[in-house]
Amino acid sequence: RKEVEQDPGPFNVPEGATVAFNCTYSNSASQSFFWYRQDCRKEPKLLMSVYSSGNEDGRFTAQLNRASQYISLLIRDSKLSDSATYLCVPMDSSYKLIFGSGTRLLVRP
């Protein structure tokens, strides 16, 4: 079983739509979780951190379910500029980041 599993997508949604991605992780000892955004041929950039049950930042909401070992990312009112790959990244007990392969989002006009 992969340490981090994400649906690769692509999720193809119209502007203004709400879209949600799920991510499951295998290490129950993970304390922190991050969502990174990666544009095509660019480096990953931190989008959100999740330390407790969830976090909200504008149109973006992340929720953590420790019992089921999954994290979700909800994007409301999608913009064209949200088109990117979203990486789910738990941190393990030795402070190392474990990267998922990412979910690709395409927002169309």
Next chain:
Amino acid sequence: DVKVTQSSRYLVKRTGEKVFLECVQDMDHENMFWYRQDPGLGLRLIYFSYDVKMKEKGDIPEGYSVSREKKERFSLILESASTNQTSMYLCASSVSGSSYQETQYFGPGTRLLVL
């Protein structure tokens, strides 16, 4: 703003060549990391360093070595490049690596093609 820079955006090398990839960060971070990213595999950790002259193997260190002579600079070395080392190489840094609330900041990446 944290700035992590990498010496080259694109590199083309021949099989058997020695390849140096350089990374510099300007935020006095303790930790530095080298990853490679391949389609469908996500980022995989090659080596990391938590202090000057210190290094630790990551998940896929074979065929690579690293050097950290100064705090701000972390070099990845391919002693004898092979075609299966064609990849995107990403350098990252973090403050100290001893907090669950700490994240990593990435450089722009180097696309290496080994012919």
